[in-house]
Every structure is written in structure tokens, then in C-alpha cells.
Amino acid sequence: MPEKPTLRGKTVILRPIGPEDAEAMYASLSDKEAMQLTGTKQSFSLEQVQAFCARVPTEEDRYDFAITLPGENRYRGEVVLNDIDWDNRSSNFRIAISGTENREKGYGSEATELVLEFGFKTLNLHRIELEVYDFNPRAQHVYKKHGFIQEGIRRDVLLWEGKFQSAIVMSLLQPDYLARQSRARFESLETPRLRMRRLRDDDLAPLVAYRNLPEVAWMQLWENYDTESAKKLINGCKVVEPFTANDSFQFAVALKESDELIGDLYFKMDEAGKQAEIGYTFDPRFQGKGLATEAVKTLINHAFKEQGLHRIYGITDPRNAPSINLMKRLGMKQEAQLRKSLWFKGEWADDVIFAVLAEEWKTF
Ligand SMILES: CC(C)(COP(=O)(O)OP(=O)(O)OC[C@H]1O[C@@H](n2cnc3c(N)ncnc32)[C@H](O)[C@@H]1OP(=O)(O)O)[C@@H](O)C(=O)NCCC(=O)NCCS
Incomplete structure (x- = not known):
């Protein structure tokens, strides 16, 4: 040898x-x-x-x-x-x-x-x-x-x-x-008012603060969002590339002008790298201004046009009207309502699934 x-x-x-x-x-x-x-x-x-x-x-x-x-x-x-x-x-x-x-x-x-x-x-x-x-x-x-x-x-x-x-x-x-x-390391996706970038250590305080607000947490899987969970999320995203098959990524959503963190987007790819689940959490101070729509729209557009995805879906509780309205605004269609399918905060809850296919996605 x-x-x-x-x-x-x-x-x-x-x-x-x-x-x-x-x-x-x-x-x-x-x-x-x-x-x-x-x-x-x-x-x-x-x-x-x-x-x-x-x-x-x-x-x-x-x-x-x-x-x-x-x-x-x-x-x-x-x-x-x-x-x-x-x-x-x-x-x-x-x-x-x-x-x-x-x-x-x-x-x-x-x-x-x-x-x-x-x-x-x-x-x-x-x-x-x-x-x-x-x-x-x-x-x-x-x-x-x-x-x-x-x-x-x-x-x-x-x-x-x-x-x-x-x-x-x-x-x-x-x-x-x-x-x-x-492949170049992911840096950011830009919209007119926003920058979707990697979460950073200095996002810790705002991330924990808005995720803990009762009006944010009520429809999320957590009760109390602690610093340890936030650190884990931030560190995890340092080593993952978004749009990797079988992996999830959390995009920080920041105001373009100040780089201040105002929300985050979840994006979980399937094993084949053709379908993904999206999720979103926004600081209530920045809700109602079209910012979430702007962020999610840009992410979906990028996923279809640049990453070649075939289908993107979101799962929410039927009581979560703002979330459902956001998906409808983006042209996503309801596919199913799974009855009492999730054990959620002490009771069985329904899940509704909205999805959009690449072939029906309108370029904005
Ligand atoms: C695992 C091991 C090989 C890593 O090598 P190392 O030289 O200590 O690690 P590095 O300094 O290169 O990197 C450590 C990284 O882990 C991160 N890290 C440290 N503790 C961590 C923790 N508790 N959770 C998550 N990440 C952690 C550091 O922040 C650093 O991340 P970064 O590179 O993104 O900044 C080494 O620690 C080791 O030999 N440990 C004992 C034996 C062992 O565990 N072997 C592997 C068995 S499967």
C-alpha cells in the first residue's frame, strides 16, 4: 500500500x-x-x-x-x-x-x-x-x-x-x-422594506421578547419561549444552508433601514427538495403593515423561481384568522382541514392546510 x-x-x-x-x-x-x-x-x-x-x-x-x-x-x-x-x-x-x-x-x-x-x-x-x-x-x-x-x-x-x-x-x-x-453561503433576500437574513447572536433579545408575547404565543407550539431555545435556533441556523433537502431554516426578517429584527420565517424542505412547509412569527408592533405578506411572498417567489420547488404549504389552526388571511392573500388554496389532529395546549385542535403550486404561482 x-x-x-x-x-x-x-x-x-x-x-x-x-x-x-x-x-x-x-x-x-x-x-x-x-x-x-x-x-x-x-x-x-x-x-x-x-x-x-x-x-x-x-x-x-x-x-x-x-x-x-x-x-x-x-x-x-x-x-x-x-x-x-x-x-x-x-x-x-x-x-x-x-x-x-x-x-x-x-x-x-x-x-x-x-x-x-x-x-x-x-x-x-x-x-x-x-x-x-x-x-x-x-x-x-x-x-x-x-x-x-x-x-x-x-x-x-x-x-x-x-x-x-x-x-x-x-x-x-x-x-x-x-x-x-x-454554492455561496446564504447572505440575504431583499424586499423593498425588508431583509431576510441569517439569525445572529444580537437577535436574541428581540426574538425572545416578541415570541413570548401572549398575542404571539397563543397559536404557536410553545408556552414560554426561553433564551436557551432561542440560542439553539440561532446557532442551528449558523450551520445550515436554506433550501437544503430534508432540513429546516429560520430566516430572520429585519427592517432594511435599521436591520432591526421584526419577525422570523420557518422553511422546512422535504427529502426530495421539491416541497416545503412555511411558517411565520412577527412582532405585533410590525403587524398590519403588509410586512409579513412582503416577506413571505418574496420567500415563496425565490423558492419557486430560483430553487425550483414544486409546492409550498402552510399549516395553521382554523381559529388563526390573520394567518389564514395571509395565505389567502398570497394565492394559497385550502387543501384540507384535519379534524382534531394536533394535541395542542391541553386539547385536540384542528389543522388547516393551505398550499400553492409552482405552476399556479403568479409572479408579483
Ligand atoms: C467534537 C469535537 C471533535 C469538536 O472539535 P473542537 O475542536 O472541540 O470543535 P471546534 O472548536 O472546531 O468547533 C466547536 C463548535 O461547536 C460549538 N459548540 C460548542 N459547544 C456546543 C454546544 N453545547 N452546542 C452546540 N454547539 C456547541 C462551538 O460554538 C463551535 O461552533 P462554531 O465552529 O460554529 O463557532 C471535539 O470537541 C472532541 O473531540 N470532543 C470529544 C470527543 C467527541 O465528542 N467526539 C465526537 C464523537 S461522535
Whole structure:
């Protein structure tokens, strides 16, 4: 087998793991947090780790990289493509950075980026998959940021200190990886008065404030909208591109002049990337001025004309007249009323579905 390569990034250098890494790898096995986050229960002797490090450089179904920094050779963790199935061009991925002092410095993100580039562009893999425990939001964030999509959940696969934990299965396919590379990061959609952009950290206070107003919350799924939920929403949208199949995105709606947040739009794509559900929440101070219509109209127009969607629908409660009126104003037609189909704030509620098709969408 030809010698395994070294991958160089701006901050980290990934070099093939070899016998010289055995002691550092052995020491990393006493990192309790990493052991839990990777679900490692087995204990290994130094001799076992030495044998492993001596073996992996020549194994043909894996690439084990030590994460190092320029000017030093020290093992700070590892990132691995393993169980490579050459017939199906598929591989597993895993990463662990040793020691809290090395985490959250961007090393994991850059190492992931380098290995994905190597896997998809050099090895020509079609699929890279991984598993991440549901109690590991940091790793989930990093994987999502690089385009991994959740495929499913393996329920209760890990028994850790008396409690069962589930694992999320994620994967990234080569065509999606390459498409992401060539696609510019979403910045904004503009209307005469509004800018639909990514949610930002400084939107936190207004987002929590208007989502908590009783006249806003009464028809939404939440009772109290807390800061933690808002932070999660904002962070989630930093790493997702809108109009990604099987993913949702929350657009911030801001006044063009001041960039002040006045509402947000939900947009959830189906698996095929051809249909989407929309939703909207607006600060009541900015309702009744045609701003919501302006925002949603522009989003739907963009989705049909630029993103090639086929159908867009909204689901609301029949008691929510402003929402129904908005959808009617946009030319959406009622398709169904699902009777007592949603358990909502202590009672069964109806859902009405309005939709518009690309072929009937009028250009405004
Ligand atoms: C998961 C891991 C590889 C990530 O690498 P890292 O170098 O620590 O991460 P980075 O500094 O590159 O990035 C961390 C990102 O997570 C975000 N983050 C941190 N804590 C978070 C949390 N609780 N929820 C959501 N996101 C979080 C950070 O804000 C940062 O986001 P940004 O890049 O968008 O700014 C590393 O922390 C690690 O090895 N952890 C222990 C083992 C492990 O969990 N392995 C994965 C098993 S599946």
C-alpha cells in the first residue's frame, strides 16, 4: 500500500498515526469526557495501543490521522476514516480531540474539513457516515456545519452509568458535499422594506421578547419561549444552508433601514427538495403593515423561481384568522382541514392546510 498522506490546513496538520503515537494515545484513554462522548468503555493496555499504532499505517481499509500543530509533532487527538468499503465507496468517520485544552479551538472543525476533502476528492468516496450520541451537541454542531444530515436514531444503544443513551446516525454524500463547495453561503433576500437574513447572536433579545408575547404565543407550539431555545435556533441556523433537502431554516426578517429584527420565517424542505412547509412569527408592533405578506411572498417567489420547488404549504389552526388571511392573500388554496389532529395546549385542535403550486404561482 502506498504511504498514507499528510493533510495540511491553516491551523492543523493531519499526519498518519504510527508507532510514535502509542504513548500519547494511551494517555488520552484516561480522558473521561472523551471516553463518554465516544462511548468507549473498553480499557486498553499500553501494549495493545502500541500494537494498534504499529498496525494501522499499513491497513488498507482505514486512514488514521493524528491531529498536530505546525512546528511540533505532538498527537493532540485523531480523526479517522475507518471500515472503508471500497466496493460501495463508503466509509465510517470518527474524531476525538484529547484534553479539554485542545477542544473548542477550531481544531475539530478544520480536521473534519480536511478529512472530508481527502475522502471525497482524493479517495473518491461516495458516502461518509458517523454516529454521534444525542448528549453531544457540540459534535452534532460540527458535523451539521460540514453538511452531515441526520438519517435516524439508534435508540438506547449505550448504557452509560446506569442510563441508556441514543445515537444519531448521520451521513454526507459526495454529490451534496461537492454542491455545497460550489454554492455561496446564504447572505440575504431583499424586499423593498425588508431583509431576510441569517439569525445572529444580537437577535436574541428581540426574538425572545416578541415570541413570548401572549398575542404571539397563543397559536404557536410553545408556552414560554426561553433564551436557551432561542440560542439553539440561532446557532442551528449558523450551520445550515436554506433550501437544503430534508432540513429546516429560520430566516430572520429585519427592517432594511435599521436591520432591526421584526419577525422570523420557518422553511422546512422535504427529502426530495421539491416541497416545503412555511411558517411565520412577527412582532405585533410590525403587524398590519403588509410586512409579513412582503416577506413571505418574496420567500415563496425565490423558492419557486430560483430553487425550483414544486409546492409550498402552510399549516395553521382554523381559529388563526390573520394567518389564514395571509395565505389567502398570497394565492394559497385550502387543501384540507384535519379534524382534531394536533394535541395542542391541553386539547385536540384542528389543522388547516393551505398550499400553492409552482405552476399556479403568479409572479408579483
Ligand atoms: C467534537 C469535537 C471533535 C469538536 O472539535 P473542537 O475542536 O472541540 O470543535 P471546534 O472548536 O472546531 O468547533 C466547536 C463548535 O461547536 C460549538 N459548540 C460548542 N459547544 C456546543 C454546544 N453545547 N452546542 C452546540 N454547539 C456547541 C462551538 O460554538 C463551535 O461552533 P462554531 O465552529 O460554529 O463557532 C471535539 O470537541 C472532541 O473531540 N470532543 C470529544 C470527543 C467527541 O465528542 N467526539 C465526537 C464523537 S461522535
